[in-house]
Amino acid sequence: MAKTQKNKATSYHLGQLRAKLAKLKRELIMPSGGGGGAGIGFDVARTGIASVGFVGFPSVGKSTLMSGLTGTTSEAAAYEFTTLTTVPGTMTVHGAKLQILDLPGIIEGAKDGKGRGRQVIAVARTCNLIFIVLDVCKPLKDKSILENELEGFGIRLNKRPPNIVVRKKDKGGITITNTVPLTHCDHDVVRAVLSEYKMSNADVAFRQDATVEDLIDVLEGNRIYIPCIYVLNKIDSITIEELDLLYRIPNSVPISSKMWLNIDELTERMWTELRLVRVYTKPSKQPPDYSQPVVLREGKCTVEDFANSIHKDIVSQFRIAMVYGASAKHPRGQRVGLDHVLQDEDVVTLYKR
């Protein structure tokens, strides 16, 4: 692809090549012969409302951080590959119980089967947030190596699913529409990719200035979109000037897990990225119970989700709910039904029929 000049005449050819490559890479994520693949990770009991997985090269300080955050001891030592399996721990942030997964270190080529890399990345795929842990004394190119390993396994970091709608039809050929100008690809490339996926009748609507890779991600369909924080560890061993430079790396938090520096910022960022919604129950005619929130996930936080997470029988007896807080229209509360979407720190009273 690098040798092919990019112009109108070659774009169909380039589109074909990219699609072929994506189909080959699919073997990595879902091997047709079974064995390995996305479903195979380490066996860990999953607890808590959300999970955070630690990915990084060996000896960057993942286990030191995990032990400090959770109080669970995950062995830490100066030699590489100290951690050989997934070590789970829990920590409570703003009343929400989170599962922290300390993972073995991975190396370049992990996704292709080096070391336990495939198992590690398979666990990362199931997490709600990934910490890419980096040692600030090591070259920054480690960051892109790790990103590349996760990308190759169908994980998309800090990205939204592309806003491209592909609708298959029985006849009528290919129709491509775009509501915004496409500066990264043209209709010829799109046609080439679709033909490589054996699609000859489809409506494709681009609602963002997407790349060919975005289109392929939509067609492959097995991509997972996970937020990621770059944890820049061991800042105790650098100068203030060097630390200043690190702060320019997007989505990063510099810390020292050994000296326990800047961990509060890391915890707050973790909380923000997880987009959890705390809802407090208020029994009728009584003050709200602020001691224990019901914690819901963004996108799954209606009154119905709230009721179900208290007890599965509530919904069948539900009449109305009173909601107070950010999601309520009025400061003195709003009467709502089961489909009302709640927001963080709302207070809810449920009324039975």
Ligand SMILES: Nc1nc2c(ncn2[C@@H]2O[C@H](COP(=O)(O)OP(=O)(O)OP(=O)(O)O)[C@@H](O)[C@H]2O)c(=O)[nH]1
């Ligand atoms: N200077 C410094 N050393 C650290 C820090 N955090 C961890 N270390 C040291 O780095 C070494 C590796 O720490 P681990 O926590 O075992 O690293 P890991 O990433 O879990 O390593 P593997 O399990 O082998 O992949 C140990 O000697 C730690 O004491 C830190 O913030 N600063």
Ligand SMILES: [K+]
């Ligand atoms: K180690």
Ligand SMILES: [Mg+2]
């Ligand atoms: Mg470790």
